[in-house]
Amino acid sequence: MSQAWYLVSRPAGMPTMENFALRDVPASPLAAGEVRIANRWVSVDPYMRGRMNEGKSYVPPYALDAPMEGGAVGEVIESASSDFVPGDKVLHMGGWRDEAVLPATEVEKLPADLGVSDTAWLGMLGLPGFTAWFGLLSIASAKPGDIVFVSAAAGAVGSAVVQIAKAKGMTVIGSAGGPEKCAWVREIGADAVIDYKEEGSLVRKLRTVAPNGIDVYYDNVGGDHLDAAIALSNDHARFAICGMTSIYNGGGATQLRYAPKIIGSRIRIEGFIYSDFEARRPEFLQGMTELLKSGKITTRETIHEGLAAMPDAFIGLFSGGNTGKMLVKI
Amino acid sequence: MSQAWYLVSRPAGMPTMENFALRDVPASPLAAGEVRIANRWVSVDPYMRGRMNEGKSYVPPYALDAPMEGGAVGEVIESASSDFVPGDKVLHMGGWRDEAVLPATEVEKLPADLGVSDTAWLGMLGLPGFTAWFGLLSIASAKPGDIVFVSAAAGAVGSAVVQIAKAKGMTVIGSAGGPEKCAWVREIGADAVIDYKEEGSLVRKLRTVAPNGIDVYYDNVGGDHLDAAIALSNDHARFAICGMTSIYNGGGATQLRYAPKIIGSRIRIEGFIYSDFEARRPEFLQGMTELLKSGKITTRETIHEGLAAMPDAFIGLFSGGNTGKMLVKI
Numbered sequence: 001m002s003q004a005w006y007l008v009s010r011p012a013g014m015p016t017m018e019n020f021a022l023r024d025v026p027a028s029p030l031a032a033g034e035v036r037i038a039n040r041w042v043s044v045d046p047y048m049r050g051r052m053n054e055g056k057s058y059v060p061p062y063a064l065d066a067p068m069e070g071g072a073v074g075e076v077i078e079s080a081s082s083d084f085v086p087g088d089k090v091l092h093m094g095g096w097r098d099e100a101v102l103p104a105t106e107v108e109k110l111p112a113d114l115g116v117s118d119t120a121w122l123g124m125l126g127l128p129g130f131t132a133w134f135g136l137l138s139i140a141s142a143k144p145g146d147i148v149f150v151s152a153a154a155g156a157v158g159s160a161v162v163q164i165a166k167a168k169g170m171t172v173i174g175s176a177g178g179p180e181k182c183a184w185v186r187e188i189g190a191d192a193v194i195d196y197k198e199e200g201s202l203v204r205k206l207r208t209v210a211p212n213g214i215d216v217y218y219d220n221v222g223g224d225h226l227d228a229a230i231a232l233s234n235d236h237a238r239f240a241i242c243g244m245t246s247i248y249n250g251g252g253a254t255q256l257r258y259a260p261k262i263i264g265s266r267i268r269i270e271g272f273i274y275s276d277f278e279a280r281r282p283e284f285l286q287g288m289t290e291l292l293k294s295g296k297i298t299t300r301e302t303i304h305e306g307l308a309a310m311p312d313a314f315i316g317l318f319s320g321g322n323t324g325k326m327l328v329k330i
Numbered sequence: 331m332s333q334a335w336y337l338v339s340r341p342a343g344m345p346t347m348e349n350f351a352l353r354d355v356p357a358s359p360l361a362a363g364e365v366r367i368a369n370r371w372v373s374v375d376p377y378m379r380g381r382m383n384e385g386k387s388y389v390p391p392y393a394l395d396a397p398m399e400g401g402a403v404g405e406v407i408e409s410a411s412s413d414f415v416p417g418d419k420v421l422h423m424g425g426w427r428d429e430a431v432l433p434a435t436e437v438e439k440l441p442a443d444l445g446v447s448d449t450a451w452l453g454m455l456g457l458p459g460f461t462a463w464f465g466l467l468s469i470a471s472a473k474p475g476d477i478v479f480v481s482a483a484a485g486a487v488g489s490a491v492v493q494i495a496k497a498k499g500m501t502v503i504g505s506a507g508g509p510e511k512c513a514w515v516r517e518i519g520a521d522a523v524i525d526y527k528e529e530g531s532l533v534r535k536l537r538t539v540a541p542n543g544i545d546v547y548y549d550n551v552g553g554d555h556l557d558a559a560i561a562l563s564n565d566h567a568r569f570a571i572c573g574m575t576s577i578y579n580g581g582g583a584t585q586l587r588y589a590p591k592i593i594g595s596r597i598r599i600e601g602f603i604y605s606d607f608e609a610r611r612p613e614f615l616q617g618m619t620e621l622l623k624s625g626k627i628t629t630r631e632t633i634h635e636g637l638a639a640m641p642d643a644f645i646g647l648f649s650g651g652n653t654g655k656m657l658v659k660i
Contacts, residue, residue, distance in 0.1 A: 050594075222589060244590050252587075259552060259584035260574050262601035264380075269600070271593035 001027065004067035004097030005310055011052055013250040014318060019052070020311045025067070025097065035090075035104050036078035042095040042307070042328045043071035043122040044314040045156070046220075049248040070095030071127055073110070073118050084109065091121045098307050098330050116292055117299075123325035124160055124299050125288055127274060132160035133284045134277040135218055135240035137168075139270050142216045142238070144169030149210065149229055152220035153190060154181035156325040157242060159300065161218045162190050164288075167296045170216075173209050175202075175225060177320045184323055188298050202228040203258075213237075221246045223254055230258040233265045241271040249318055300324030331357065334397035334427030335640055341382050343580040344648060349382070350641045355397070355427065365420075365434050366408035372425040372637070372658045373401035373452040374644040375486070376550075379578040400425030401457055403440070403448050414439070421451045428637050428660050446622055447629075453655035454490055454629050455618055457604060462490035462548075463614045464607040465570035467498075469600050470546045472568070474499030477540060479559055482550035483520060484511035486655040487572060489630065491548045492520050494618075497626040500546075503539050505532075505555060507650045514653055518628050532558040533588075543567075551576045553584055560588040563595045571601040579648055630654030 001024050008021045030036060048070060051062045062068050072095035076088040081104035084090070089110040094100025110121060123129060135157075136142045148165045152158040153174025165172045166189035174185040177197040185193045192209035196202060206214075206228045215237050217229035222244030229239065247254065262269065277284075291297045302322040304313040310328050317326055331354050338351045360366060378400060381392045392398050402425035406418040411434035414420070419440040424430025440451060453459060465487075466472045478495045482488040483504025495502045496519035504520040506512050507527040515523045522539035526532060536544075536558045545567050547559035552574030559569065577584065592599065607614075621627045632652040634643040640658050647656055 050590075226589075227583075241592050244593065247590060253557075253585040254587075254589035255583040255585060257583040259556075260380075260577060262571050262599065263574065263603065264601070266601045266603060266606065268598065269592065270598040271591075271596050273593065273596060276596065 001025070002097060002099035003307060005307070006066060007052060007062045007064055007068055009064070010054055011049075011249070015049070015052065015249070015311070015315055017311055022308060023067075025099070028101070030078060030080040030101065032080050033104055034080050034101055035076050035084045035107055037072075037074040037090055037092065037094065037100045037102065037107070038077045039072045039074035039095065039098055039100060039330050041073045041119050041122055042097075042310065042330060043126070044310065044317060044326050044328065045070065045127060046243055046245050046248065046317050047127075048314065049318070068096035069093050071122050072100065073121050074100065079104075089118060091126070096310060114289055116289070119301060119325070119327060120292065120299060122327060123156055123301065124292060124297055125285065128156035128325060129160045129288050130277070130281070130284050131242055131274045132157050132164055132218075133288060134274070134280065135242045135272060136161050136164055136216070138277065139240040139272045140216045140218060140238040142168070142170060145171075146215040147171045147173065147210060147212060147234075148216040148218065149173045149175070149206065149214040149232070150218040150220070151175045151196075151225040152243070152245065153185045153193070154323050155220060156322070158218070158220055159185070159188055159324055160297070163188055163297045164291070166190075167291050173206070173214065175206075181320075181323055184300065196225070203231045206232050216240075218242065219244070223247060223251070226254065227256050227258055230256060230261050230265075230267060233261060233267050235265050237265060237267045239267060239269040241269060245318060302326050304328045306330065331355070332427060332429035333637060335637070336396060337382060337392045337394055337398055340384055340394070341379075341579070345379070345382065345579070345641070345645055347641055352638060353397075355429070358431070360408060360410040360431065362410050363433055363435070364410050364431055365406050365414045365437055367402075367404040367420055367422065367424065367430045367432065367437070368407045369402045369404035369425065369428055369430060369660050371403040371449050371452055372427075372640065372660060373456070374640065374647060374656050374658065375400065375457060376573055376575050376578065376647050378644065379648070398426035399423050401452050402430065403451050404430065406437075409434075419448060421456070426640060444619055446619070449631060449655070449657060450622065450629060452657060453486055453631065454622060454627055455615065458486035458655060459490045459618050460607070460611070460614055461572055461604045462487050462494055463618060464604070464610065465572045465602060466491050466494055466546070466548055468607065468610075469570040469602045470548060470568040472498070472500060472546045475501075476545040477501045477503065477542060477564075478546040478548065479503045479505070479536065479540065479544040479562070480548040480550070481505045481526075481555040482573070482575065483515045483523070484653050485550060486652070488548070488550055489515070489518055489654055490627070493518055493627045494621070496520075497621050503536070503544065505536075511650075511653055514630065526555070533561045536562050546570075548572065549574070553577060553581070556584065557586050557588055560586065560591050560595075560597060563591060563597050565595050567595060567597045569597060569599040571599060575648060632656050634658045636660065
């Protein structure tokens with residue numbers, strides 16, 4: 001008997017255990033073209049919070065009283081498709097459960113010969129790496145020599161941004177919460193780090209480490225970080241707005257005290273979603289694989305054990321619970 | 331004896347008469363290469379408020395106890411330059427005074443044969459028209475078929491945006507304050523108008539007239555209008571951030587309740603300054619002159635009489651004192 005996490009009520013603000021229920025899923029035979037996958041790694045990502053809300057968004061909301069979805073890596077254990085045989089390692093969106101039954105067309109076989117870990121497909125080679133890559137290089141048009149500021153720099157996306165930027169010859173300033181995370185962000189290459197949890201104004205902290213201003217801001221959190229980035233922007237700075245974790249669970253309006261500087265410094269602020277870049281996935285895979293193999297990218301994971309721990313892992317994303325990619329091992 | 335307006339103290343919030351002093355300027359002989367101009371029309375524009383503050387901005391601040399600058403149209407009355415003779419009509423930045431002495435290199439002769447009014451050079455063919463043109467067509471990449479929202483639509487820049495957009499085949503929604511201005515905005519071609527002074531939420535008002543959302547927002551005011559534009563944005567909407575008159579005189583932080591939609595709708599928000607487009611002035615002059623001649627652009631002016639009235643005219647820009655271009659006739 002397999003199990004899956006159901007969304008049973010929509011969170012108001014920060015999600016709690018009461019919003020989720022782990023339910024048995026009756027076994028059913030495969031239809032033609034389907035595969036059965038035993039999940040080994042399931043991913044929790046901040047964007048999932050948006051899918052827990054009702055209403056139109058760029059991805060459809062999770063249905064109530066149905067299993068949730070998310071990135072997962074597993075092993076095919078039964079196949080009714082000529083494209084897969086038992087033992088194949090695969091990447092797919094049937095996460096939040098220990099066993100997934102999916103049409104083969106929605107499942108991607110992992111290349112065996114790349115010499116990267118299975119979990120990389122949920123991290124640096126997965127959604128976080130992909131989002132970091134195109135946000136930095138395409139949306140923010142970051143180029144060698146730029147001074148790049150990135151928030152949530154110890155997170156899955158942020159730590160990818162730090163390292164891609166360094167590998168491409170940029171100066172990087174990261175923001176993270178607490179001395180341990182800040183030390184790690186410096187370890188993976190950031191030229192300077194600010195601890196947003198330390199007392200004092202974010203603008204003043206950023207000014208101290210960015211005496212020459214910033215050219216690029218990669219935003220994962222919104223709110224005060226966005227305002228501070230505007231305050232320190234050089235002329236024609238470019239902002240890639242990837243996430244606003246500071247307000248996904250409520251917290252009111254974004255307060256921009258430095259808004260007029262958007263004009264004065266001719267700042268370009270642009271939101272984006274990874275799926276807009278699907279067609280350019282091969283370009284990303286090649287570039288990121290090269291960086292991984294060359295050792296220029298270090299990965300780090302925060303791992304929770306067992307499907308039962310999944311809501312805790314997810315909620316931890318919003319309370320600083322992870323350094324690097326947050327994963328659940330099944 | 332000529333006179334000029336001096337900035338004698340920096341305004342805190344809304345400027346008052348106490349910040350300005352009208353002083354006699356002793357006559358001095360022309361140096362080689364200079365011209366003396368009797369100003370006929372002097373311009374007041376919202377951007378001047380920024381120059382009254384201390385500190386770094388995209389244009390240097392006005393010096394204290396010195397004559398202010400600004401756009402002006404006048405007539406050469408004395409020339410020590412071979413490029414000008416008395417009687418030449420000219421455009422220059424020696425405003426805020428009745429007589430200007432300038433190097434000929436800083437003075438532009440008005441083409442005599444265009445068949446446009448002298449004041450057009452401070453309006454549709456001047457800074458406001460120029461700013462409207464490149465903000466709409468270049469920064470916001472507006473194209474035929476787009477639904478364009480423009481704030482301060484009865485102002486000098488806004489009324490230019492409305493008419494350029496209509497002439498180029500866009501649908502236009504304007505925002506203005508009060509029934510009279512709203513009626514005029516509809517008269518010059520807007521498909522719909524909202525009165526921001528009427529009771530009720532700006533988001534709800536905009537939703538009513540933009541049931542299919544907006545593709546472009548031309549921002550002259552910032553604040554609630556910016557937030558409402560984000561709320562109603564279609565995917566890949568483009569915002570040209572030209573001005574934030576709602577906060578030039580204080581008023582606290584910009585509150586964006588809909589900030590996360592910058593991501594969901596992949597909005598591009600970009601600030602700009604007219605001077606970034608100086609090199610493309612010929613393209614603008616040709617396009618705008620054609621529109622003026624074809625009758626597709628209506629101009630309207632709010633005129634104060636006499637140099638003494640200039641601070642009042644300027645302050646009026648921030649309290650809804652003008653419909654169309656605000657000018658002072660000398």
